[in-house]
Each structure stands twice: as C-alpha cells, then as structure tokens.
Amino acid sequence: MAEELVLLDFWLSAFGMRVRIALAEKGIKYEYKEEDLRNKSALLLQMNPVHKKTPVLIHNGKPVCESLIQVQYIDEVWHHKSPLLPSDPYQRAIARFWADFVDKKIFELGTKTWQTKGEEQETAKKGFIESLKLLEGELGDKPYFGGENLGYVDVVLVPFYSWFYAYEKCGNFSIEAECPKLIAWAKRCMQMESVSKSLPDQEKVYGFVLHLKKMYGIE
Amino acid sequence: MVEVEIAKSMAEEVKLFKTWSTPFGLRVVWALKLKGIPYEAIDEDLSNKSALLLQYNPVYKKVPVLVHNGKPISESLVILEYIDETWKQNPLLPQDPLEKARERFWAKFNDEKLLQSIWGVFAKEGKEREEAMAASMENLKFVEEELKGKKFFGGEKIGLADITFGWLANLICVFEEVTGLKMIDERFPLLLAWIQEFSQHPIIKDAGPPHDKLVIKYQALYEKFHPAK
Numbered sequence: 001m002a003e004e005l006v007l008l009d010f011w012l013s014a015f016g017m018r019v020r021i022a023l024a025e026k027g028i029k030y031e032y033k034e035e036d037l038r039n040k041s042a043l044l045l046q047m048n049p050v051h052k053k054t055p056v057l058i059h060n061g062k063p064v065c066e067s068l069i070q071v072q073y074i075d076e077v078w079h080h081k082s083p084l085l086p087s088d089p090y091q092r093a094i095a096r097f098w099a100d101f102v103d104k105k106i107f108e109l110g111t112k113t114w115q116t117k118g119e120e121q122e123t124a125k126k127g128f129i130e131s132l133k134l135l136e137g138e139l140g141d142k143p144y145f146g147g148e149n150l151g152y153v154d155v156v157l158v159p160f161y162s163w164f165y166a167y168e169k170c171g172n173f174s175i176e177a178e179c180p181k182l183i184a185w186a187k188r189c190m191q192m193e194s195v196s197k198s199l200p201d202q203e204k205v206y207g208f209v210l211h212l213k214k215m216y217g218i219e
Numbered sequence: 220m221v222e223v224e225i226a227k228s229m230a231e232e233v234k235l236f237k238t239w240s241t242p243f244g245l246r247v248v249w250a251l252k253l254k255g256i257p258y259e260a261i262d263e264d265l266s267n268k269s270a271l272l273l274q275y276n277p278v279y280k281k282v283p284v285l286v287h288n289g290k291p292i293s294e295s296l297v298i299l300e301y302i303d304e305t306w307k308q309n310p311l312l313p314q315d316p317l318e319k320a321r322e323r324f325w326a327k328f329n330d331e332k333l334l335q336s337i338w339g340v341f342a343k344e345g346k347e348r349e350e351a352m353a354a355s356m357e358n359l360k361f362v363e364e365e366l367k368g369k370k371f372f373g374g375e376k377i378g379l380a381d382i383t384f385g386w387l388a389n390l391i392c393v394f395e396e397v398t399g400l401k402m403i404d405e406r407f408p409l410l411l412a413w414i415q416e417f418s419q420h421p422i423i424k425d426a427g428p429p430h431d432k433l434v435i436k437y438q439a440l441y442e443k444f445h446p447a448k
Contacts, residue, residue: 050361059317069324089304097293
C-alpha cells in the first residue's frame with residue numbers, strides 16, 4: 001500500500017520548515033501544497049479545524065498538527081532512517097526541553113523584533129539574544145545539538161535562521177556579533193541539503209517582512 | 220537481609236520539586252502514583268526558592284522539577300513523557316504514532332489555549348474578560364467534541380491528555396466558586412461526566428490539595444486582580 005503524504009504549508013513558516021527538513025533528512029517523498037493564508041483551503045480547515053493553521057501533515061488521509069508533534073511523529077514512523085531524537089529517555093527529555101524553549105522564546109521574541117519599536121523592541125532584542133546565548137550554552141562544543149548529526153533541536157531551531165536577516169535589519173542589530181557560535185552552527189546546518197533546500201532565501205524573507213510591515217502599518 | 224540492603228542501595232531516587240498548589244506539579248504526582256513510583260516531594264516557597272531548585276532549573280527557575288538519580292528534568296509535559304519512557308508500567312501514551320500525536324496535540328491545546336483563556340476569565344476585567352470567556356467557551360467545545368464515544372481522552376484508561384486536562388476536575392470549580400461564573404455547565408455533558416470519572420479514580424481521588432485551601436488561595440489572588448473600587 002503506497003504511503004500518501006501531503007504537507008499543507010506556507011513558504012515563510014519556520015514551523016513548516018521544520019517538517020520539510022525532517023522529511024528530507026529521512027528521504028521521504030511527499031506532496032507539498034502551498035496555502036494562501038488569507039484564503040485558506042477547504043482541506044486545511046477540514047484537517048485542522050481547531051487551529052486552522054499550517055503546517056498540517058496528512059498521512060494516508062489522517063492529519064497530524066503542530067510542528068513539534070509532526071517532527072516527532074515523522075521520527076517515530078520512519079524510525080529506521082536518520083533518527084532525530086536520541087534513544088536514551090534522559091537525553092530525549094533534554095532535547096524536548098530545548099525544543100520547547102525554542103517555541104516559547106525564539107519565535108515570540110524574534111517576531112517582536114520586527115513588529116515593535118522603541119522600548120518594546122529593545123526589550124525583545126535583549127530577550128532574543130539572551131535566549132540564543134542559552135542555546136549556545138546547550139550546544140557547547142558539539143557540531144550539532146544532536147551531537148555528530150542533525151537532531152531534534154537542530155531541526156526545530158534552524159528554520160529561524162532564515163528569519164535572522166529580517167530581524168537584524170528591522171531591529172538594527174547583529175546576531176552574529178552577539179552569538180557567533182550559533183551563527184557558525186546555523187551555517188554548518190545550511191551545508192546539509194535537507195536544510196538548505198527547506199529554508200527560503202533570507203533576502204526573500206526580509207522582502208516579505210517589509211511588505212507585512214506596510215500591511216500592518218508598522219513604523 | 221542482605222538482599223533487602225542491596226535492593227535499597229540500588230533503589231531509584233526520585234524527587235519532585237513543586238508547591239502545594241501547583242496544578243503542573245500535581246500532574247507529575249498523578250503520573251508517579253499511576254505507575255506506583257515512590258518519590259520524595261519537596262514543596263517550595265516560591266517567594267524564597269531553594270538553592271537546589273535554582274541549580275536544577277536555571278533556565279526558568281520554576282516548579283515542577285523532577286530529579287531522577289540526581290538528573291533534573293523541567294517542564295511538566297517533558298517530565299510526563301520522561302516518566303512514561305522510563306517506567307513502562309501503566310503507559311500514559313499509546314504505542315501507535317498517530318494516537319500518540321493525538322494525545323500530545325490535546326495536551327498542548329490545554330496548556331497553550333484552554334488554560335490561557337480560562338485564566339483570562341479569572342484575571343482580567345471588562346472587555347478582555349468577555350473575550351476570554353468567549354474563547355474559553357470555544358475551547359471547551361473542542362474538548363467536549365474530543366470526548367465523544369470515550370470514557371477518558373486516552374480511551375478506556377487515563378492517559379497523558381487526561382492528566383493534562385486534570386486541573387478541570389479539581390481547579391475549575393475553585394475558579395467558578397471564587398468568580399461566581401459557571402464555565403463548565405450543562406452545555407458540556409461529556410466533560411461533566413469525564414470530570415466525575417477522573418475525580419473518582421482511586422489514584423486521583425485523594426492526591427490533590429484540599430478544595431478549601433485552594434479557595435482561600437485563589438480568593439486572595441482574585442481580590443488582587445480585581446481590587447474593590
């Protein structure tokens with residue numbers, strides 16, 4: 001029975017990128033469907049009635065929602081190829097902790113660096129850099145968060161790298177100046193095809209962010 | 220005699236840092252009890268956090284923290300999955316990846332949507348409170364829908380999602396009493412039935428903090444959020 005795998009996604013979504021990377025790492029074939037978020041498809045609304053958001057992974061007609069849950073699902077179903085989570089329960093707990101940290105801090109603070117200004121923006125920038133520094137601490141001397149190979153936390157965090165240029169331009173700061181180790185890690189990840197083919201070009205992201213800022217009337 | 224001593228020295232050392240009232244800590248208590256894991260509970264005073272807590276959870280400095288043989292784990296959902304993977308009896312998550320994904324989805328929904336909206340009803344005023352109430356009703360409808368044809372969210376047995384929603388069984392009545400606002404009413408018959416089943420479960424029944432003590436605590440908090448004009 002042929003596996004049928006569909007990914008409902010939006011090119012800019014860091015959350016969708018996570019799923020693309022996981023699928024690419026494991027060499028899994030799937031159909032990519034680009035959603036227009038201002039005109040969501042009937043399929044999206046049917047498959048994710050609770051949140052009505054992308055990404056949605058549809059496996060043999062059954063939906064899986066929420067990117068961290070999707071990545072873990074992919075890792076469990078296709079467990080024999082390029083495992084993302086370690087096998088030891090304690091190491092898994094550490095990986096899950098940091099993935100959750102990325103969700104709690106990086107997206108929200110990163111978004112604030114381009115959506116806000118003045119003191120609110122300064123506070124967000126500070127918090128964003130502090131969070132990246134904590135992640136640098138967790139990375140330590142390892143090439144990847146997963147050790148010698150890409151792991152769960154790498155897949156969860158690296159998509160935001162495609163947004164860094166936009167954050168830097170809008171927030172008028174340099175992430176590399178503050179977190180050189182993290183940027184080195186991101187560039188290392190980008191050398192993997194599974195990552196480079198899943199992330200949009202940083203300039204394109206910045207262009208879209210400028211367009212969004214105009215639309216929302218920010219600055 | 221010697222056998223017992225050897226067994227003792229090889230015993231698992233499980234410690235749980237929490238407070239007497241935290242619903243997040245209570246989740247971990249429920250999981251440990253459901254699996255019959257002996258543990259030592261350390262109740263923290265959050266206005267005067269212990270050096271150990273700060274050492275074990277330097278990132279958030281929060282409870283709960285589980286320490287297993289000296290190794291700390293923070294964030295309640297991460298702790299629950301760790302417990303399930305380490306002690307295999309009475310599993311909280313099913314084997315099937317799709318069913319596992321479903322349990323995780325609802326656990327996340329509780330923590331990111333339901334809890335937030337109901338807290339908004341408790342803590343906010345005016346228009347913000349009205350919006351929180353509307354969102355809460357929306358969210359509760361989704362949860363009600365998920366219970367169709369099931370005794371527990373996990374099916375026949377309590378699972379990860381049940382434990383995560385568990386605060387609806389012992390804490391929402393406290394909120395309702397303190398605010399005078401009924402949230403889970405006859406519009407949610409399946410939820411009401413689930414609350415009964417869950418609260419009456421032998422492990423859950425006497426594991427939580429006393430209702431009266433919770434009312435006093437949340438009454439004081441409520442007065443802080445809504446000072447008498």
